Amino acid sequence: MTETKHTTPTSKQIFAEEMHFGRVALNLGFITEEELERALGAREELHAAGVDTLIGDIMLDRQLLTSAQCEQILTEQDRLLREAGLLSRVRAAPTIGLVVAGMVPVLSHMSLSSVLTWSGALLIGFAISNRSPWRWVGIGWLASIIAPGTSMASIGSSGSLLHGWRRPLGAVLLGTCLALIPLPETLHQAGPLFLLAAVVLALFRKPPTKKNTQDKNHKGEQA
Amino acid sequence: MSLFTGPLIHSGKTNRMMMTLVLVSLTPALIAAVLHYGFTAALLVICALAGTWLTELVLDRQHAFDGSALVTGLLFALLLPVSAPWWLAFLGGVLATGLGKHAFGGLGCNLFNPAALSRVILMALIPGAWFVSTAVTMDGITTASPLARESSMLAPTLAELLSGSTPGTLGQAAPLAVLAGGLLLASLRTIDWRIPLTFLAAVAFLALLLPASERIAGHAPWLLGNPLIHIIGGGTLLAAFFMLTDPVTAPFAPVGRIIFAIIAALAMMLIRYYTPYPDGAVLAILIANACVPLIDRFTLELGAAPRIKTPQSF
Amino acid sequence: MTPYDAIFLALLASRCINRPQQWWLVVLAPLLSFVIGSLEPLGRLTEPLTALFAVALAPRWAPVGLLLVVPEYSSLTESIVAAAAWFLLDALFGSLLKRVNEDAVTPHLRGWPIQLLILGVLYYSFLPLVWI
Incomplete structure (x- = not known):
């Protein structure tokens, strides 16, 4: 044969x-x-x-x-x-929102107590708020009254970037890890963190396939 | 209606031919560096070349033999201080080809000069490997450089600069050799003469024009109003003839190329005059590269005729 | 957070939210931050007012405005340079992204990884701005 x-x-x-x-x-x-x-x-x-x-x-x-x-x-x-993911002007991308929010504590050189306040404010804030920036300014203000020295703009910017419950949790974990792990001084800047994030995203990324795109289109048509 | 503008006419020169010409014109500078610094310089060059070529072989076997990897490796080696360890040369070569070129899609798709990009990133990430002293600079020069002889307050003489007796990178060992190679490329029309000419003229003009900062007036007053030192010293000549002229990372239109060279000169002189970085040529190249899409947008919209862009990368 | 880091973080944040029509108003955030911060009678109201103004400039781009007011600007010149640098870098970054040949980029790097790489390179290239 x-x-x-x-x-x-x-x-x-x-x-x-x-x-x-x-x-x-x-x-x-x-x-x-x-x-x-x-x-x-x-x-x-x-x-x-x-x-x-x-x-x-x-x-x-x-x-x-x-x-x-x-x-x-x-x-x-x-x-x-x-x-098909070949031109990727991805809007409102949750993963990048998580990355940006996670970088805030380490780049702000937050102390341990500030990191805890920031994490607490994000987690509690998501229980009572949505992505409305006005509410996040309020939550940030409350947090800065409870724990003076905490930047409410940091909390507001992080909170208004995230949505759902997984992303805030991820941002809190990433932010806490980056702030608490003794990283080399050269990594306490946005530039190297961007490069690091690029490498991590590239390693763990699943490139878009035609099948995924077709499935998505099909679902869209059904909807 | 948007149309693809990329190379539509062949210039008559193949990639391999152009790369060979660039390699030949870099040879005098390479020989001068090896004669001047000896075995250490040769080792650094070999390691950098091995880094770029092996990476090219792994990532794009098709273009591994067209000479582009060797040009990138050689340029990166000429940006290294002689005190750099061999592994840094190798790593820089890998980064130049891997990150500087192939991350953006390979030959002809890179946005930044690969050698300059690799050097700037390595300088920032592992400054300890570049410098013997604790003073962190972006130039890779450990002791007094022709442009940062701040402690002695003595200006380097012209003879010192031309003979390479002032410490610096491998590319600074013989400025006349770099100049000769650059002129050869320009005479063979491998590079656009507008870029080096505008760049050097703008550097000279700005050296005379820019007001002194407190830092420079207090530590190195001889740098003020001295165009020759700024042209011969540092990485100016290498940048002018070999790095800014890379057709992939330079604008399309002739007017755009002039603007591009002026931006590079302005960035370099501002860095030299007002920041602690003693040279700034490599950073200026990256800054100018970053401006290219905007320059292209404005110059092409103004109706300037685009020039042929051959797919090669130094 | 240094103004330089804030600029780059805001650049990244601005790429993951739809750009509103009045996006350019965000340029005023560093200036507002400095002006409000320099008004002594405001006391503890300084920070909330700054944040509120940062959001009011472009509510849909609130994260960008808020990130730009995280640093404390020490002088008017610094806030002006930060605003100008953000505006310039936003234009440069946007134009560089348009120039990327996405078809040629390896699938693993397409999209966000290549954008982050470009941003990282821009960060190091413009680092001398910190001293100017």
């Missing part, structure tokens, strides 16, 4: 195919299969003649697309890239 060669395209290849300008234009219903074939043929001819042209330009020249449609296609490409 001869072993058949596995020819199923990889998820990366499928994604690359979907990302093509022409394919996106087709999916959006701006052009037909026939028009796409013609444009690709024209590009091949130009390429053979030594002229490399973008498929978008050919479609524009032949008035298959308008400038507005081109813009829309590029926006859609951008969205697909973002969803």
Whole structure:
């Protein structure tokens, strides 16, 4: 029995195919299969003649697309890239909020009592508050009255960055560890901590896959 | 409509050809350093080259033989003080290629000059390995440098600076050799002459123009109004001809490149005049590199014709 | 916390929250902090007032404003330099992120790790600002 060669395209290849300008234009219903074939043929001819042209330009020249449609296609490409994690303008990212909040005590050179107040304020604050910065200013004020010398801006900034219950807990653990573990003096600055955080995130990060993206889209459609 | 602007026309020079030219033009400086400092300098160069090349081999076998890793390694070695330990040279080489180049996507994708980035980060993270004395500076010079001979109040003579008899990095052993290599590159059009010319002119102009700070007037008054010392001393020449001219980390447009060189000169002179760092050339390179996307944005929007950007990195 | 560290922490925080329309008002936070701090009659009200103003500048960007008022600015010049440095570095950081070729970056470094790396490099590059 001869072993058949596995020819199923990889998820990366499928994604690359979907990302093509022409394919996106087709999916959006701006052009037909026939028009796409013609444009690709024209590009091949130009390429053979030594002229490399973008498929978008050919479609524009032949008035298959308008400038507005081109813009829309590029926006859609951008969205697909973002969803796949290739362009990562991640907003309201909870992990980074946790990292920033966790760095506050060590960079503020907080004393042990201040770290405890900061931790307590964050944990108690989350029991009674949400991400509203006004409430966090109030919580910070209360904490600084109870324990003078505690910076209420530190508590306010940390609290308003976090949400849920896992993140504040994580930030408290990270902040306490960083502040209490005797780190070398060169690590008591934001720069080295950023580099360290980058290495840790890179090591423990699960790169986004096509399957995850598809699942997410499917869930979105169902919703 | 946003379009991809990246290299659309071939300049006619391959990466390997350009890297070979850069290596050849760096050779006089390398030979001068080895002759001046002896076996220690040779060991540092070998370790730095091993660090960059082995990292390149592991991370990107395809480009391991195009010479870019060797150029990065050699430049990093020339930024080292002779007192640096061998492992620092190796580690710096690894960091330059791994973090400076491949973390950003490899050849042609880096935002900062890899050699400068590696040196600045290592200087900050393990200053103890760079300095024999307790005084922490960003220059890697342990005793009096041509630009920080503060205790003696004596200005280094021109002969001292040119012969490399003042302590400094390997690249400062023979400024004339660096200059010769740089001029060779400029004459062969491997680098854009606008960058070194503008940078050196701006350094000279600022040396005459900038008002003295208390620190510099009290400790090294001879640095004031003395453009030649600022051009020959420190890492100015190496930065001007070999590091700022890296096409990947320089702006596209000619106008942008002039602005870029002025920013680098301004940053370096401000650091020399108003901060405790005696040199600042390496930091100035990184600061200028960081400004490149903004410079490109403004100069290209103003309609300046973009130049071809060849995918290489020193 | 030093003003320099606060600037960089605020830069990172600003990247994980949507940018409001009036984001640039946050630049005023260091100046406000110094001005309110220098008003002697306020006494113990200084800190809460500073925090309230920092939030009021851009409520959606409150963490950024609050981080910028954590340090104590010793002079007006220092607060102006801090504000200018934050504004400049925000523009530089944003433009550098746009320049990153995300397709070329290894998947493990894409996104936040590469942003943190860039921020780390910027931190060391602009460190001489501390003395100016």
